Amino acid sequence: MNIVVAMKQIPDLQQIRIRNRKPVLDDVPLTFGNIDKNALEAGARCKEETGGQLIVVSVGS
Amino acid sequence: MKEALAAGADEAHLVVCTGVDTLESSISALVIAEAIKNIGKVDLILCGEGSGDNYSSQVGSRVAELLNLPQVGYASEIKIQGDSVLVTRSLEDCEEVLEVKLPAVVTVVADLNQPRIPSVTQILKAGRKPKKIMSVDDLNLELPEAGTETVSNLAPEVQRKRIKVKDAAELVKALQAEGLMGRG
Numbered sequence: 001m002n003i004v005v006a007m008k009q010i011p012d013l014q015q016i017r018i019r020n021r022k023p024v025l026d027d028v029p030l031t032f033g034n035i036d037k038n039a040l041e042a043g044a045r046c047k048e049e050t051g052g053q054l055i056v057v058s059v060g061s
Numbered sequence: 062m063k064e065a066l067a068a069g070a071d072e073a074h075l076v077v078c079t080g081v082d083t084l085e086s087s088i089s090a091l092v093i094a095e096a097i098k099n100i101g102k103v104d105l106i107l108c109g110e111g112s113g114d115n116y117s118s119q120v121g122s123r124v125a126e127l128l129n130l131p132q133v134g135y136a137s138e139i140k141i142q143g144d145s146v147l148v149t150r151s152l153e154d155c156e157e158v159l160e161v162k163l164p165a166v167v168t169v170v171a172d173l174n175q176p177r178i179p180s181v182t183q184i185l186k187a188g189r190k191p192k193k194i195m196s197v198d199d200l201n202l203e204l205p206e207a208g209t210e211t212v213s214n215l216a217p218e219v220q221r222k223r224i225k226v227k228d229a230a231e232l233v234k235a236l237q238a239e240g241l242m243g244r245g
Contacts, residue, residue, distance in 0.1 A: 001143070001163075002107045006093050006124065007065060010114040021215040031062060033113025037176040039169045043107045044069030044140050044177070050141050056065040056073045057098060059084060059092045 001052035005043040007036040065177035066187035074193045090123030095200045110112040121168035132166040
């Protein structure tokens, strides 16, 4: 059973500062969205049950 | 990407889109769908209900449409049963359980599980797992023009409360009244 998890790399929300009502994204490291991590965990559990490959797919600009 | 490999993935595929400032949902979905086709046989595709930044909640459904696969949104439980998957959706006042034939796309909600914290060995092993970095050209894909434009992205204005305090005791009282102190 092959499982794909689509995950998005986003700026770490804990480290974003707001200046003049605009988010400052300079030097903010990338991480994955929290819900994406839940999706990955769900994929990992399914894989442990059935075997197969777990592949993460991500798109970045 | 290493983070995901440490947390249980076997392989990571990253498609780099150069020359694009922001990826709108329709374009992300197009690229993800193409990357999935490129993998070959895939039985289950999982996405979060929405991303942590834009939260458009469109990509899962769009990928399903592009791949012509059935889709279930907002899953709170997933159980594989042979060649189908049993998905529970927690709705406002009821639970819906659906059986979907694989291959299928499922988007999940945050309270479906607690993501594991990878051990040091898993983090070290993640470095040796296969990582594939592709460009849009590698997928023989031409990106369409963006159909949406972000006009502005501003934090909501918050009015200061302008509460004056004379001493520390009053400050403590004011903070407690706001629920910012002495909780639990």
